[in-house]
Amino acid sequence: MRQSRAIDVSTGLFVLLGFAAILFLVTQITNREFSLGGDDSYRIQAQFENVGGLKPGAPVSMAGVTIGRVESIGYDMQLFKAVVTLRIDSRYNDIPNDSDASIFTAGLLGGQYIGISPGGSEDAFRDGDRVEFVQDAIVLENLISKYLFSQASKQEAEPAPQDTTE
Amino acid sequence: MSGLLREMIESLREFLERLGSMTRFFGQVLWLSPATFMRFRLVVEQVYNTGALSLVIIMTCGLFVGMVLGLQGHDLLQRFGSEDALGTGAALSPLKELGPVVTALLFAGRAGTALASELGLMRATDQISAMEVMAVDPMRRVVVPRFLGGVIAMPLLTAIFIAVALYGVQLVGVQFLGVDQGQFWSQMRGAVELDDIREGLIKGVVFGIACSLIAVFEGYNAQPTAEGVGRATTRTVVISAVVTLVLDYILTAIML
Numbered sequence: 243m244r245q246s247r248a249i250d251v252s253t254g255l256f257v258l259l260g261f262a263a264i265l266f267l268v269t270q271i272t273n274r275e276f277s278l279g280g281d282d283s284y285r286i287q288a289q290f291e292n293v294g295g296l297k298p299g300a301p302v303s304m305a306g307v308t309i310g311r312v313e314s315i316g317y318d319m320q321l322f323k324a325v326v327t328l329r330i331d332s333r334y335n336d337i338p339n340d341s342d343a344s345i346f347t348a349g350l351l352g353g354q355y356i357g358i359s360p361g362g363s364e365d366a367f368r369d370g371d372r373v374e375f376v377q378d379a380i381v382l383e384n385l386i387s388k389y390l391f392s393q394a395s396k397q398e399a400e401p402a403p404q405d406t407t408e
Numbered sequence: 409m410s411g412l413l414r415e416m417i418e419s420l421r422e423f424l425e426r427l428g429s430m431t432r433f434f435g436q437v438l439w440l441s442p443a444t445f446m447r448f449r450l451v452v453e454q455v456y457n458t459g460a461l462s463l464v465i466i467m468t469c470g471l472f473v474g475m476v477l478g479l480q481g482h483d484l485l486q487r488f489g490s491e492d493a494l495g496t497g498a499a500l501s502p503l504k505e506l507g508p509v510v511t512a513l514l515f516a517g518r519a520g521t522a523l524a525s526e527l528g529l530m531r532a533t534d535q536i537s538a539m540e541v542m543a544v545d546p547m548r549r550v551v552v553p554r555f556l557g558g559v560i561a562m563p564l565l566t567a568i569f570i571a572v573a574l575y576g577v578q579l580v581g582v583q584f585l586g587v588d589q590g591q592f593w594s595q596m597r598g599a600v601e602l603d604d605i606r607e608g609l610i611k612g613v614v615f616g617i618a619c620s621l622i623a624v625f626e627g628y629n630a631q632p633t634a635e636g637v638g639r640a641t642t643r644t645v646v647i648s649a650v651v652t653l654v655l656d657y658i659l660t661a662i663m664l
Contacts, residue, residue: 246453249452249456252460253452253459253460256455256459256460256564257455257459257564259564259568260459260563260565260568262571263567263570263571263572264567267503267571268602268605271499271574271597272600272602299601
């Protein structure tokens with residue numbers, strides 16, 4: 243009996259350690275601060291022409307401070323726009339409702355995130371509100387093609403003024 | 409030349425036969441598992457044997473694997489001036505690959521060999537035949553509890569290994585080499601998703617099933633001689649290691 247009790251104790255200890263390790267991994271290593279401890283947050287929506295590489299779970303930040311996360315990204319067939327739902331922590335419940343949301347890229351190779359810069363309105367965003375002013379993600383290919391086309395049209399346009407001046 | 413060919417065909421046939429009988433054995437073990445689960449005391453004993461007794465080696469190895477990762481990762485990242493990213497790389501590699509694989513290899517070496525040699529010795533000393541004579545099903549009484557014990561212990565060992573390895577990375581990176589603590593943890597949290605942890609634990613479960621199955625199969629079907637027990641033990645380690653690494657690639661390809 244004594245023998246089997248000793249086995250039980252160390253087995254219990256082992257199982258406890260195992261589950262403590264799993265708990266540690268799940269809570270401490272991942273980024274779950276906004277979903278643990280109840281749903282203490284509110285949601286606002288923003289419509290973008292192009293969200294680029296934005297993904298659900300990307301941070302929403304104000305002045306570089308993470309205040310929420312991108313909850314979901316959908317597509318509106320009526321507006322032909324991407325609808326991004328942002329979940330903002332309820333600690334930050336006093337954001338002016340004319341603030342604008344832009345999609346930025348963190349660093350050269352970093353992921354994309356949404357930056358909110360505050361407006362001047364007296365009223366704050368409430369749950370379910372829509373962000374009025376947005377700025378789309380900058381797609382590098384578009385920038386490059388714009389640059390190339392402008393170069394090409396400049397070259398075409400250049401001979402013409404030369405003819406008229408001489 | 410024809411002798412060589414015949415030998416190859418013979419060994420291929422032997423391999424297929426072993427694979428087939430192992431599959432049959434696996435089905436039998438699975439079929440008997442729910443009933444054995446009712447006799448939980450037997451399973452607890454085996455969780456102790458395979459899990460609790462492997463704890464020290466798992467934790468020691470986890471610590472040193474983590475410390476080496478911290479050292480190597482720091483050295484590599486320093487060349488690009490981005491030591492702060494240590495948290496990202498050093499968290500994902502134990503979580504997704506090193507944790508489950510190294511744990512499975514250690515598990516095969518520590519617990520698998522113990523299972524195989526114990527069962528092989530029982531076979532060699534006619535204890536298994538004695539049970540059959542007494543109308544005790546050795547599969548239910550001896551084999552399946554050992555299998556289940558291994559399957560339960562392995563994911564827990566994997567989680568412990570990963571947690572200790574992360575502590576090792578932190579120890580070397582933050583305490584010894586001076587990576588900023590806040591950066592380390594926040595970069596790690598930024599990079600790790602819940603899916604990564606799930607991937608690690610699923611691998612732990614699958615490797616646990618594979619390694620335990622191989623150990624009990626080899627032990628149970630060992631030649632009843634001293635040499636046969638030794639061979640069964642060796643085969644357990646070799647086959648477990650190969651199967652673990654092959655399964656690891658397949659699982660990674662599926663879950664990536």
